[in-house]
Amino acid sequence: MTGKTSLFTILTGVHQETRIGSTAVRTGVAQVPDARVEELARLFEPPKVTHATVEYVDMPSVSKESLRDPSYLASLRVVDAFAHVLRLFEDATVPHEKGSLDPVRDLEDVEMELILSDLVVVEKRLERLEKDRKKIKSADLDREFELLEKCQAALEQNHPLRQLEIDAEEEKRMRGFQFLSQKPMLYVLNLGESEAGNLHQREREYREGVLAGRKQVSATAVCGKIEAELAELPAEEQREYLASYGLQESGLERLISATYSLLGLMSFLTASETEVHAWTVPIHSTALKAAGAIHTDFEKKFIRAEVVNWKALVDLGGYAGAREKGLLKLEGKEYIVKDGDVLVIRHG
Ligand SMILES: Nc1nc2c(ncn2[C@@H]2O[C@H](COP(=O)(O)OP(=O)(O)OP(=O)(O)O)[C@@H](O)[C@H]2O)c(=O)[nH]1
Ligand SMILES: [Mg+2]
Numbered sequence: 001m002t003g004k005t006s007l008f009t010i011l012t013g014v015h016q017e018t019r020i021g022s023t024a025v026r027t028g029v030a031q032v033p034d035a036r037v038e039e040l041a042r043l044f045e046p047p048k049v050t051h052a053t054v055e056y057v058d059m060p061s062v063s064k065e066s067l068r069d070p071s072y073l074a075s076l077r078v079v080d081a082f083a084h085v086l087r088l089f090e091d092a093t094v095p096h097e098k099g100s101l102d103p104v105r106d107l108e109d110v111e112m113e114l115i116l117s118d119l120v121v122v123e124k125r126l127e128r129l130e131k132d133r134k135k136i137k138s139a140d141l142d143r144e145f146e147l148l149e150k151c152q153a154a155l156e157q158n159h160p161l162r163q164l165e166i167d168a169e170e171e172k173r174m175r176g177f178q179f180l181s182q183k184p185m186l187y188v189l190n191l192g193e194s195e196a197g198n199l200h201q202r203e204r205e206y207r208e209g210v211l212a213g214r215k216q217v218s219a220t221a222v223c224g225k226i227e228a229e230l231a232e233l234p235a236e237e238q239r240e241y242l243a244s245y246g247l248q249e250s251g252l253e254r255l256i257s258a259t260y261s262l263l264g265l266m267s268f269l270t271a272s273e274t275e276v277h278a279w280t281v282p283i284h285s286t287a288l289k290a291a292g293a294i295h296t297d298f299e300k301k302f303i304r305a306e307v308v309n310w311k312a313l314v315d316l317g318g319y320a321g322a323r324e325k326g327l328l329k330l331e332g333k334e335y336i337v338k339d340g341d342v343l344v345i346r347h348g
Helices: 006-011 034-046 070-079 103-135 139-158 169-173 193-206 222-231 237-245 251-260 287-293 296-300 310-315 321-324
Strands: 018-020 023-031 049-052 053-058 082-087 185-190 217-222 266-269 275-282 302-309 328-329 340-346
Touching: 006 023, 006 053, 006 222, 006 251, 018 070, 023 070, 023 251, 034 237, 034 266, 034 275, 034 310, 049 328, 053 251, 082 103, 103 139, 139 169, 185 251, 193 217, 193 222, 217 251, 222 237, 222 251, 251 266, 266 310, 287 296, 287 302, 287 321, 296 302, 296 340, 302 310, 302 321, 310 321, 310 340
Parallel strands: 049 275, 082 185, 185 217, 266 340
Antiparallel strands: 018 023, 023 053, 266 275, 302 328, 302 340
16 A cells, blocks of 8 residues: 555545446546637636546556566556555554565566566567567567567566666567556655655655666655645635645646656647647657647648747737747648647648
8 A cells, every 4th residue: 555546536536436347446637737828718718627636546456466467468568658656654553564664665566577577578578589580580589589588587587677878679479468567657646744845855866876877767756645735725826825835736747747748748839819739749759640639531631730839929919910920830741849849730
């Protein structure tokens, strides 16, 4: 018990459990906090305002036992990243599964289970490939064999697969396996109340300490107790409450932002009198891909995009002002969209 379900509930507002096979999971959606959306909404005053979202799934802890359950394993395989809530808070009334408080041990234990689970998959596939390669000569099978041997070697040295140096082709080959230790990992450091003032220091300790040199991992500290109290307050009192602990953002806001950047995502915006909307795309997406995120038709019939930075749009009071200043630019398919761009897609 580290506070996973408590944090999940505050984050998504979802209390309802569903069953996938024998595993109880909760699925919920959290809005990505985005001040740019609010400012654009103030300018356009549309009836509809839509934030970008991240979907979270609350699952029982990763352990030898839970990983034996095929439905549990299947639910883990399909996610884009893990958030591992580590218990740093002390509370004698909440029993610790492992009998003592030791977040680094908990972190390494789960990592090891992910590694072992992947190793089983790799070994099975290697066995199969060995047989097949005796029957059929195929460069494709040879490549897969080599790649999996590389995975096996890493796993046997207790390295998660996210640590592996792979090229685009290998990445594609590995994708189908949905390896657990390859998924990006966000460590959520759940601190005790007395440590609320030390959030950033604790994050740094982890990043520069136990997580140093690890690829595709990140750490965000939250204080579950404070988040729970915060969630009970009306919106206008929340900032003040946070400030009383010397905080500017809630842990949940930072948790969502951290998820977003760990996954290599960013937001662009669309804004008009009918709707202000933040859209999620991978960093370095082209204008064409961005159009496709809005509507597949926009991608197919894309002509060009008008692009303006959100701040310029707000400061200049709208598109007309931005155009006058030459800050509303015409861009083609290949334009690389930047975080905070406002796009108007022209399509056929
Ligand atoms: N003091 C303190 N107690 C907490 C905190 N977060 C959760 N708890 C308590 O810990 C207990 C378990 O919390 P859950 O959120 O259900 O933990 P979990 O990680 O989902 O547990 P499992 O699903 O059983 O692995 C509850 O009694 C919570 O009130 C926290 O930040 N501080
Ligand atoms: Mg739980």
